[in-house]
Amino acid sequence: VNHATPNPILARWQRLVIVGPGLLGSSFALALRAAGYSGRIVGVARSRETLDAAKAVGAIDTGHDSIDAAFGEEHTGDELVILGVPLSAFAHCFKQLAAHERPGRVLTDLGSTKASVIADCRRYYPAPQRFVPAHPMAGSELQGPQHAQATLFRGRPCVVCPDEHTDADALDAARATWALTGAKVLTMNPFDHDRQVAAISHLPHLLAVLLCNTVEQVGGLQLASTGFAGASRLASSNPPMRADILEANRNEIAEVLDRFAKELNTLRGELRKGQRDDLLQRMNAAKQMRDGWDASAG
Amino acid sequence: VNHATPNPILARWQRLVIVGPGLLGSSFALALRAAGYSGRIVGVARSRETLDAAKAVGAIDTGHDSIDAAFGEEHTGDELVILGVPLSAFAHCFKQLAAHERPGRVLTDLGSTKASVIADCRRYYPAPQRFVPAHPMAGSELQGPQHAQATLFRGRPCVVCPDEHTDADALDAARATWALTGAKVLTMNPFDHDRQVAAISHLPHLLAVLLCNTVEQVGGLQLASTGFAGASRLASSNPPMRADILEANRNEIAEVLDRFAKELNTLRGELRKGQRDDLLQRMNAAKQMRDGWDASAG
Numbered sequence: 146v147n148h149a150t151p152n153p154i155l156a157r158w159q160r161l162v163i164v165g166p167g168l169l170g171s172s173f174a175l176a177l178r179a180a181g182y183s184g185r186i187v188g189v190a191r192s193r194e195t196l197d198a199a200k201a202v203g204a205i206d207t208g209h210d211s212i213d214a215a216f217g218e219e220h221t222g223d224e225l226v227i228l229g230v231p232l233s234a235f236a237h238c239f240k241q242l243a244a245h246e247r248p249g250r251v252l253t254d255l256g257s258t259k260a261s262v263i264a265d266c267r268r269y270y271p272a273p274q275r276f277v278p279a280h281p282m283a284g285s286e287l288q289g290p291q292h293a294q295a296t297l298f299r300g301r302p303c304v305v306c307p308d309e310h311t312d313a314d315a316l317d318a319a320r321a322t323w324a325l326t327g328a329k330v331l332t333m334n335p336f337d338h339d340r341q342v343a344a345i346s347h348l349p350h351l352l353a354v355l356l357c358n359t360v361e362q363v364g365g366l367q368l369a370s371t372g373f374a375g376a377s378r379l380a381s382s383n384p385p386m387r388a389d390i391l392e393a394n395r396n397e398i399a400e401v402l403d404r405f406a407k408e409l410n411t412l413r414g415e416l417r418k419g420q421r422d423d424l425l426q427r428m429n430a431a432k433q434m435r436d437g438w439d440a441s442a443g
Numbered sequence: 444v445n446h447a448t449p450n451p452i453l454a455r456w457q458r459l460v461i462v463g464p465g466l467l468g469s470s471f472a473l474a475l476r477a478a479g480y481s482g483r484i485v486g487v488a489r490s491r492e493t494l495d496a497a498k499a500v501g502a503i504d505t506g507h508d509s510i511d512a513a514f515g516e517e518h519t520g521d522e523l524v525i526l527g528v529p530l531s532a533f534a535h536c537f538k539q540l541a542a543h544e545r546p547g548r549v550l551t552d553l554g555s556t557k558a559s560v561i562a563d564c565r566r567y568y569p570a571p572q573r574f575v576p577a578h579p580m581a582g583s584e585l586q587g588p589q590h591a592q593a594t595l596f597r598g599r600p601c602v603v604c605p606d607e608h609t610d611a612d613a614l615d616a617a618r619a620t621w622a623l624t625g626a627k628v629l630t631m632n633p634f635d636h637d638r639q640v641a642a643i644s645h646l647p648h649l650l651a652v653l654l655c656n657t658v659e660q661v662g663g664l665q666l667a668s669t670g671f672a673g674a675s676r677l678a679s680s681n682p683p684m685r686a687d688i689l690e691a692n693r694n695e696i697a698e699v700l701d702r703f704a705k706e707l708n709t710l711r712g713e714l715r716k717g718q719r720d721d722l723l724q725r726m727n728a729a730k731q732m733r734d735g736w737d738a739s740a741g
Contacts, residue, residue, distance in 0.1 A: 365639030
C-alpha cells in the first residue's frame with residue numbers, strides 16, 4: 146500500500162544503504178517501498194550479480210561494490226544503514242564504516258545472533274550508541290535478492306536488542322522503521338535473545354541436518370513424503386552462513402544440544418522399556434505446546 | 444477425472460468396505476470415486492460422528508458401527524476391504540473379519556508399520572494370502588474424514604509388502620487399485636519397510652516432539668517463525684496413534700535413535716572444539732541429499 150502522505154519516519158531517511166542486499170536485505174527494502182518510502186536506496190555487495198538482481202526486483206536504485214565506494218560520494222541528511230552480511234563479515238563492515246562515520250546515521254542489522262555483532266560494533270565502530278541491533282525472525286531456504294518479498298517480515302517477530310548506551314532517538318527511529326515492514330517488534334537483551342534463538346532456530350536447523358545424516362546411513366529416502374519434507378527443510382539452508390552462526394553462538398547452542406541430548410536419552414529409555422504412559426505424556430505436552438503456538442501465531 | 448468406461452479393476456469390486464474411514468481411509472474412497480468407481484462404499488466405525496462426517500464428504504454410502512453389522516448382510520461379488528484402524532486395533536479387526544471370511548474378498552490396509560500387522564493377520568485371519576499389506580506415505584496433522592482429499596495420495600509412495608504366500612491375483616488387484624489413487628506403488632519386504640520408515644517417518648516425528656520438549660525448557664516460543672513451524676509440525680500428530688507406532692516398531696526405532704544419538708554426540712564435539720570444516724562437511728552433505736531429493740520428488 147502506497148501512502149499518499151509519507152510516514153514521518155520514512156520521510157526522515159534521505160537514503161537507505163543496504164550492505165548485503167540478499168534475501169532479507171532486499172525484502173527489507175521492498176517492504177519499506179511498499180510502505181511508501183520514496184527516497185534513494187543504495188546497495189553494497191561485492192558481487193555484481195547480487196547488485197543486478199537487487200536492482201531487477203526494485204530493491205535498490207544504485208549499487209556499489211564496497212562500503213568505501215558507497216560512502217565516498219557527498220551526502221547530506223539522515224540515513225539508515227542496514228547490515229545484511231554474514232556474521233563473520235560484521236567486523237570488517239564496522240571497520241569500513243568507521244572511516245565514514247557521520248552524525249545523521251542510524252544503523253541496524255539482520256544478524257541471527259546479537260552478542261557477537263554488538264561486540265564487533267563496540268570494538269570497531271566509533272558511535273555504537275547509534276547501532277540498533279535487530280534480528281527479524283524470517284527467512285527461507287531460498288537465497289538471494291531474486292526471492293525477496295515485500296511481505297517477508299509481515300507478522301514475524303523482529304527482536305531489537307538495545308543496551309543502556311543505545312541512543313533513545315536512534316532506537317525509536319529503528320523500531321518505528323522495523324514496524325513499517327509489518328514485523329512484530331520485540332525488545333530483549335542480547336543474551337536472552339541468543340539463548341532463545343539457540344533453541345527455537347539453531348536447534349531445528351541442526352536436527353534437520355542430523356536427520357539427513359541419519360537417513361543417509363539407514364536408507365528410506367524413496368519413502369520420503371510430506372513429513373520428511375517439512376522436518377528436513379532447514380537442512381537446505383546455506384552451510385557457510387550456518388557455520389558462522391554455530392561459531393558466533395557456540396556456547397548457547399552447545400548448552401541447548403546438551404538439554405536436547407538429555408531428553409533424547411530419556412526417551413530412548415522410555416521406548417526400550419515400553420513406557421507407553423511416559424511416551425504419551427511427552428507427546429501430549431509437545432502437541433499441546435505446538436497446537437497452542439500455532440493457534441496464537443496464526 | 445471420471446472415466447466414461449470404468450476401469451476393469453474398479454468394475455471388479457462390487458463394494459469397498461473401509462474399516463476406519465478417517466483421513467486416510469476416506470481419502471482412499473474419494474480417490475477411487477474420482478477415478479470412476481461407482482460401486483457401493485461401506486464404512487465401519489464405532490463413532491457415529493466419524494460415519495456422519497465420512498458420509499458428508501461423500502467417502503461412504505452407508506455406515507455400520509461394527510464389522511459384524513457390516514458383514515452380516517447378504518452380499519455377492521468381489522469386495523475390497525481396507526483396514527484404516529490404529530495399529531493396536533488390527534488384531535481385533537482380523538478376529539472379527541475371520542467370522543465372515545469369504546473367497547471373493549481381497550484385503551489391504553493403511554498401517555504405518557507392516558511386520559506387526561502381518562503377524563496379526565497370520566494369527567487371526569484364515570486367509571492371510573488374500574491380505575496385501577500396504578502403507579501409503581501420506582497424511583497430515585489434521586485428523587478425520589472431514590479433511591479427506593481425493594488427491595492425498597497423488598505422487599506419494601505407497602509401499603506394498605507381499606511375501607511368498609501372497610495370492611498373485613490379490614496382489615495384482617490391490618496394486619492396481621492403489622495405483623488408481625495416484626500413488627507411486629513400490630514393493631518391499633516388511634522388514635526393510637519397517638527399518639526405513641523408522642528413519643524417514645518415525646524419527647522426524649520424535650525429533651519434533653523432543654524439539655518442543657526442549658523449547659518448553661529453554662524458552663523462545665515468542666521468537667518462533669516459519670523455521671520452527673516446519674520443524675515442529677509433526678508434534679501435532681495424534682499421540683495415541685503415535686504411541687501404537689512406537690510400540691509396533693520399537694526395535695527398529697530404537698536402533699535408528701541410537702544412530703541419531705551417535706551423530707548428535709559427534710556434532711556436539713565438533714561444535715565445542717570449533718571444527719568448522721567438519722561442521723561444514725556435515726551440513727553440505729545434508730544439503731546435497733535434501734536438495735537432490737527435493738528436485739527429484741518435485
